[in-house]
Amino acid sequence: MSIEHDAGARTGQDQPTGGPALPQRRHLVTEIPGPRSRELLARKRSAVPPGIGTTLPVFVTRAGGGVLVDADGNSLIDFGSGIAVTTVGNAAPRVVERVRRQAGEFTHTCFMVTPYESYVEVCERLNALTPGDHEKRSFLVNSGAEAVENAVKVARHATGRQAVVTFDHGYHGRTLLTMTLTAKNMPYKHRFGPFAPEVYRMPMAYPFRWPTGPENCAEEAAAQVVDAITKQIGAENVAAIVIEPIQGEGGFIEPPRGFLPALVSFARDNGIVFIADEVQTGFARTGRMFACEDEGIVPDIICTAKGIAGGLPLAAVTGRAELLDAVHVGGLGGTYGGNPLACEAALAVFDTIEAEDLTGRARRIGEIMLPRLRTLAERHPMVGDVRGRGAMVAIELVRPGTKDPDPAVTGEIARRCHADGLVVLTAGTYGNVLRFLPPLAMPEQLLEEGLSILEKAISSV
Template identity: 80%
Template sequence: MSIPQERRLVTAIPGPKSQELLARKQAAVPPGIGTTLPVFVTRAGGGVIEDIDGNSLIDFGSGIAVTSVGNSAPRVVERVQKQVADFTHTCFMVTPYESYVNVCEKLNELTPGDHEKRSFLVNSGAEAVENAVKVARLATGRQAVVVFDHGYHGRTLLTMTLTAKNMPYKQGFGPYAPEVYRVPLPYPFRWPGENPAEEAYAQAVDVIEKQIGAKNVAAVVIEPIAGEGGFIEPAKGFLPRIAEFCKANGIVFVADEVQTGFARTGDLFACEDEGVVPDIICTAKGIAGGLPLAGVTGCAEIMDKVHVGGLGGTYGGNPLACEAALAVLETIEQEDLVGKARRIGEIMLPRLKAMQERHPVIGDVRGRGAMIAIELVKPGTKEPNPEALAEVVKRCHAEGLLVLTAGTYGNVLRFLPPLVMPEHLLEEGLTILEKAFA
């Protein structure tokens, strides 16, 4: 790679030039746009990001699972550069172009299930989820939507309503969209019973049948692994049972794979772990190497019911983003990034579990592939410990390791390294994390 794959600190973090830009940001941008680590990036690639002060940091975030194939990945750069010289936009609904069709064909081919599918492209994960609900409501003639505790689906009015966590995503932004109902998610670390999958399933069905009526439900929307909620993998068996319930009751099962998709979990899509085939799958983030793109892929029988003009948007499936997506899919296949995601998990999970044995503040270690998290608690309890999380993050950032947080209770450290990260940087990052806990 053209950018050296090494951690290098030449100033404090953030450095003086980043601090100067931060002051400009605060004067120009509303405070509602937060910043995890206020270093201003000049270039990035592989497993590192370089800032304006010349520091090189290890990247355990991938822009929240967006740059899974690496920042400015060679195939992405090559295809986008060619496309930008040809044309940048026409609007696919006005005069179409082949790359949009190519992306949709690939999504139809690669997403779970061998049934006939249709796909269309939008700009963001939230837009994909909102469109999935639109399609499900029209196709079923029903209105109700069922979602789950700890879920996150976006920041638009509808997806904000679908999202479980109030602060910071919902606080003060109501009233919210109608006909949205929430049911329990079997959170293994915190579930009070002995059989979380069966117990949560029974509770969910009870709510649906008694409070809503299964025949009034258009869609059930779920993340196969709850992302912002804290990388919560529902107890095994729960997802297949919910999918079966949907099928039996004519409900559209929508998998929100915005964060889990495109090799992140060690499968191309997280649903594949338990053989779940969604009626509609929403994808974004890792789909286009950093360019704004998202997809909605579903059964042809459902998708074809929408009238002409009922779907679309000016920028959806922009040609630059489409070329980037084709490059991403080629990179995943050619460089076996599904296998590399599994390898990241094989390296990270044992070291994190060893840290858990030494540091009782680590209550839980969980995740699959390159989607890993640790949950911090007050030692000897399961009481959330966001104060300890803040201290660990501060120490990691000061040492040049970019880490992200998550969790309904604000106490989860999540790891989303680029799938192309060299193993020596992965190991060095874990060593920095160990020192932060020590």
């Protein structure tokens, strides 16, 4: 089988960031997946447990800008960014250079044994970049789940309280505690219990599905949360409120304006630590450095990961100095936390975001995507909702004339996009959301072509 698609071969020299000289075009030469990827998939099945799923079984050999190149030579448009990780582009030049240089110096000492400057510099940059002008401290770990778990540890230690409040549709990780904080059973929690104690789930402000309409959502949802905490837990027993400013795996649910500030105000009034999980929303993804900034929210603790280090494993906990300083020596840390290669990558990411105005680039991506998706929704009643901010955008698929979720159609649209060379991700508690996370390095012509492929897939279902 031979399929040829070539929409303007731009080289890496005129893409905003990304791998050098990697043509920025969609180019299909085999079916998806091709024969070499199928061979590798067979090897995966015999070596890797099936619990490690794969969205699209093409095995990547190169990536950069807005494309992924697979083992069969196909070049696919990337609307996933490795789930919001390669925000600055895959193999971004500054990241490559700093990591390559560091690898020649040393790869590990363990910061808790013999420290190094890059760890300290990353923490200094995070303290300066995150919302709020109060004195802050940061420490580094390996993953978003580890960051959230450590943030809860800090909140419990500092307050002397145990209860943690989380929200419907939230996703915070796969460790015991973060799996407990996560709302969705399948595939994240099914048969993995018993779960961690003293975790309480509250209703999320979900405008598309709010019973009395989106115009009432912020006020009513906040009132329900406050009432439930007061009656069921007691505010004086709550160590932390943990929430994503825009929910990720839950379906890119963007709470209406006013909901998050109401939660922050309640937390402040009751000595509760407000923890913002910005693992997916952080580092220019939403058109600001952090999504909290959109409503001027200043978290007590902010958790970051994914986009922080251009693809290398790194995460961080940044918070008020008095909270983090309260923990005894040795109470925080980990062998690999703040690996020197990942620290150098993070410093390169910070520089790239600033030098190339990637927050502005994210806003531009939203300006392109959202109007086209809203026009698509007007033509296709299966598109029940279009939402998002910056380069974090989603559509929710429903049975026409209702708000009943339609995960089957969602999966079919994703499959047709994949077959046509566009990588898209599904999400949502009901499995009926297509989420789009293009690298901020993506050239506009690729973004437009990707949207055309999506339109074709929806029209053909």
